[in-house]
Amino acid sequence: MALSDTVRDREIAVEQEHLDRVYRRLEEKLHEAEFILDDAAKRVQVGTPGALAERDALVFRAGVHLNRLNSEFEDFLFGRVDLLEGKDGQRGADGAFTSVEPAEGAVGENGDAAIAETLHIGRLGVLDADYAPLVIDWRAPAAAPFYRATPKEPGRVVRRRVIRSRGRKVLGVEDDLLRPELTVTLGEDGLPVVGDGALMAALGRARSHTMRDIVASIQAEQDLVIRAPAGGVTEVTGGPGTGKTAVALHRAAYLLYQDRRRYAGGILVVSPTPLLVAYTEGVLPSLGEEGQVAVRAVGSLVDGAEADTYDEPAVARIKGSLRMVKVLRSAARGALEVQRGREIPSSLKVQAFGRTLRLDAEELTRIRQSVLSGTAPVNLLRPRARRLLLDALWARTGRAGRITDPELAQEERQGFDEDVSTETAFLDFLEAWWPPLTPRQVLASMSDERRLGRWSRRVLNGHEARRVARSLRRLDAEGRGALSAHDVALLDELHQALGLAPRPKAREVNPLDHLTGLDEVTTFADRNARRRADYQDRERERSEYAHVIVDEAQDLTPMQWRMIGRRGAHATWTIVGDPAQSSWTDPQEAGRARDEALGSRPRRRFTLTTNYRNPAEIAEVASRVLALAAPGTPSPAAVRSTGVHPRFAAGDGRPLGRAVRAETERLLEEVDGTVGVVVAMERRAEAGRWLEGLGERAVALGSLEAKGLEYDATVVVSPDEIGAESPAGLRVLYVALTRATQRLTVLSAPRDEPDADAVPALLRRRSRQEG
Ligand SMILES: Nc1ncnc2c1ncn2[C@@H]1O[C@H](COP(=O)(O)OP(=O)(O)OP(=O)(O)O)[C@@H](O)[C@H]1O
Numbered sequence: 025m026a027l028s029d030t031v032r033d034r035e036i037a038v039e040q041e042h043l044d045r046v047y048r049r050l051e052e053k054l055h056e057a058e059f060i061l062d063d064a065a066k067r068v069q070v071g072t073p074g075a076l077a078e079r080d081a082l083v084f085r086a087g088v089h090l091n092r093l094n095s096e097f098e099d100f101l102f103g104r105v106d107l108l109e110g111k112d113g114q115r116g117a118d119g120a121f122t123s124v125e126p127a128e129g130a131v132g133e134n135g136d137a138a139i140a141e142t143l144h145i146g147r148l149g150v151l152d153a154d155y156a157p158l159v160i161d162w163r164a165p166a167a168a169p170f171y172r173a174t175p176k177e178p179g180r181v182v183r184r185r186v187i188r189s190r191g192r193k194v195l196g197v198e199d200d201l202l203r204p205e206l207t208v209t210l211g212e213d214g215l216p217v218v219g220d221g222a223l224m225a226a227l228g229r230a231r232s233h234t235m236r237d238i239v240a241s242i243q244a245e246q247d248l249v250i251r252a253p254a255g256g257v258t259e260v261t262g263g264p265g266t267g268k269t270a271v272a273l274h275r276a277a278y279l280l281y282q283d284r285r286r287y288a289g290g291i292l293v294v295s296p297t298p299l300l301v302a303y304t305e306g307v308l309p310s311l312g313e314e315g316q317v318a319v320r321a322v323g324s325l326v327d328g329a330e331a332d333t334y335d336e337p338a339v340a341r342i343k344g345s346l347r348m349v350k351v352l353r354s355a356a357r358g359a360l361e362v363q364r365g366r367e368i369p370s371s372l373k374v375q376a377f378g379r380t381l382r383l384d385a386e387e388l389t390r391i392r393q394s395v396l397s398g399t400a401p402v403n404l405l406r407p408r409a410r411r412l413l414l415d416a417l418w419a420r421t422g423r424a425g426r427i428t429d430p431e432l433a434q435e436e437r438q439g440f441d442e443d444v445s446t447e448t449a450f451l452d453f454l455e456a457w458w459p460p461l462t463p464r465q466v467l468a469s470m471s472d473e474r475r476l477g478r479w480s481r482r483v484l485n486g487h488e489a490r491r492v493a494r495s496l497r498r499l500d501a502e503g504r505g506a507l508s509a510h511d512v513a514l515l516d517e518l519h520q521a522l523g524l525a526p527r528p529k530a531r532e533v534n535p536l537d538h539l540t541g542l543d544e545v546t547t548f549a550d551r552n553a554r555r556r557a558d559y560q561d562r563e564r565e566r567s568e569y570a571h572v573i574v575d576e577a578q579d580l581t582p583m584q585w586r587m588i589g590r591r592g593a594h595a596t597w598t599i600v601g602d603p604a605q606s607s608w609t610d611p612q613e614a615g616r617a618r619d620e621a622l623g624s625r626p627r628r629r630f631t632l633t634t635n636y637r638n639p640a641e642i643a644e645v646a647s648r649v650l651a652l653a654a655p656g657t658p659s660p661a662a663v664r665s666t667g668v669h670p671r672f673a674a675g676d677g678r679p680l681g682r683a684v685r686a687e688t689e690r691l692l693e694e695v696d697g698t699v700g701v702v703v704a705m706e707r708r709a710e711a712g713r714w715l716e717g718l719g720e721r722a723v724a725l726g727s728l729e730a731k732g733l734e735y736d737a738t739v740v741v742s743p744d745e746i747g748a749e750s751p752a753g754l755r756v757l758y759v760a761l762t763r764a765t766q767r768l769t770v771l772s773a774p775r776d777e778p779d780a781d782a783v784p785a786l787l788r789r790r791s792r793q794e795g
Pocket residue numbers: 223226227236237238241242243246262263264265266267268269270271602605636637731732733734762
């Protein structure tokens with residue numbers, strides 16, 4: 025056995041011993057029946073009582089679920105740091121030194137130093153019986169050095185270790201030595217160092233169809249974002265693969281840990297597509313957070329609506345633009361006159377004082393216009409409409425001014441109003457003439473070209489109005505039918521314009537409710553199902569959140585910003601995105617809408633600079649498109665290279681589908697995980713058929729669906745076709761080219777004008793200019 029293997033085995037045994045202690049302690053906790061009450065009460069003196077109680081509650085839960093930890097947490101304990109003594113010798117509530125800097129005499133003149141403190145980092149905090157930390161929660165302040173220390177600024181950290189474990193078994197350790205210049209002792213011995221870094225091991229793993237958390241290898245610049253203060257707006261930009269999505273999700277978990285009571289008001293994570301929601305759904309539960317966080321696609325933010333179709337780019341451009349606010353306001357008013365099932369009467373006839381009173385069409389139009397001259401939402405104008413109708417009918421009686429005693433006159437008028445307004449003829453009339461409208465009905469009524477042309481006069485040109493109207497023909501009169509994510513934002517705007525009653529406020533959720541009682545004894549699958557049902561319930565009630573996290577913010581249209589802004593009117597925000605990946609065509613207008621949603625809240629800005637997803641060889645090819653799509657934007661530096669260059673291939677006279685299938689088969693052989701085939705949106709269905717029978721590891725995606733996702737290997741089909749899809753096509757192509765973690769094939773069709781090496785014209789251009 026090689027010497028290094030012996031060291032590795034010994035170090036694994038050391039960590040195994042620690043993990044055994046942790047599990048023994050968790051088992052003890054399991055038997056402490058009154059743990060939460062007793063333990064939390066004893067320790068209210070240190071830290072905020074709320075936070076400590078929560079932390080203990082989490083530990084308690086860990087105990088209750090001890091037998092399930094094996095399957096739930098692959099690596100309950102994942103990190104360790106060995107530290108020099110802290111500068112001021114002060115220790116925090118969790119027993120660890122608080123200072124980031126080492127004490128004056130921590131390093132001797134000849135570079136000798138001793139490890140003064142060893143901390144283990146895990147998904148939950150665990151204290152031993154004397155309240156000494158056995159495991160520090162990854163979100164606790166004491167865990168920050170594990171993430172922050174770099175060889176340039178190591179602080180007190182001498183060695184950082186990532187521990188790989190499964191259930192109760194330690195499988196491996198990987199060390200980074202941050203102060204290699206020191207001669208360090210740990211107890212009696214030296215400080216052994218094993219392996220060459222955990223990050224690379226994590227990045228090299230095969231991808232599945234779900235995202236993994238990154239707690240064991242969060243990098244310093246990412247940690248700064250995750251732990252940024254909650255207030256105001258935290259804005260994060262960074263190129264593809266810099267960990268923006270991962271950081272956003274870990275930040276949600278961090279905020280909950282910091283201030284669980286405040287965020288019981290809910291954290292909303294807005295994601296661009298349902299595919300990305302499904303991809304990231306497991307990350308928060310793996311961090312021990314369930315329930316308080318709603319991860320929603322932007323097309324699923326309105327109750328009862330679920331976007332399941334796409335608009336063509338030209339239609340999306342109109343529907344997403346702020347011009348729609350005016351159009352929708354007119355539509356909400358105009359929709360009163362749209363016949364839905366029952367006929368709209370052209371006159372009103374009622375009986376009073378033994379005769380028939382009648383309002384004709386002209387009079388009714390005048391009344392309608394007068395009511396609509398107010399600015400209130402349409403449904404809320406109904407009482408005013410009723411009043412003006414009664415006034416007009418009263419005038420028809422000719423009795424006004426006949427009685428001189430004001431009290432008697434008033435009585436007579438009141439009697440008249442009561443009699444008439446309860447008459448069936450009047451009630452039926454009002455119902456048909458000023459019906460309570462739903463957002464869906466109004467949206468559906470916009471599918472008539474002539475009508476929409478009227479409502480959008482001076483806002484949309486005739487051509488635009490026709491396009492929007494045609495796209496809405498997929499809805500029936502009640503608005504049932506397929507919706508796009510843009511339609512959903514329109515529905516939300518209509519909700520406002522109609523003045524529908526606000527949804528009830530969120531009920532108070534006590535996180536401790538979930539922690540006691542027999543219902544704890546369930547299977548993981550049960551709990552997952554309950555979690556989902558739980559937050560679906562809560563979602564239905566909740567119209568506002570305490571914190572809003574927007575992922576892929578560059579794609580939001582102005583109308584979508586308005587919709588999300590309403591959900592975070594009193595919230596703090598975290599916004600992550602990359603303008604160079606934007607599929608939205610008018611970034612300036614979106615910027616204005618975003619500013620309006622965020623108001624005057626102070627902003628904190630961060631930039632992430634390292635690409636953890638793409639090997640350098642793939643990043644280089646993508647950067648050629650970046651230079652065209654967003655000239656002057658720097659590419660994030662790829663953290664690794666594989667030595668494998670992207671492959672360029674052309675159909676070579678074969679039908680495109682056959683070439684794509686052959687290439688996908690080849691890649692399935694080469695990688696262990698997933699293969700994504702990215703095509704222009706129009707080809708989605710066709711591409712699905714090309715891959716039939718290749719199994720679950722291979723998927724076909726439209727260019728807009730690839731957003732945020734990643735695959736071991738990708739095939740990007742016809743860059744030119746993707747680039748020409750919309751005015752933002754090149755940026756969408758840039759997204760497509762940055763999805764692969766290991767292999768990329770660019771497959772050209774004839775329109776790509778591939779050269780002899782099958783490199784398409786779009787990807788040649790820059791090298792030619794440079795060359
Ligand atoms: N510190 C890290 N340790 C391990 N893996 C990481 C780390 N940071 C990011 N990754 C991995 O890099 C990949 C890209 O991360 P993520 O999807 O969050 O990036 P992104 O910035 O949102 O990308 P895009 O803008 O292209 O959607 C993911 O597989 C993620 O797990």
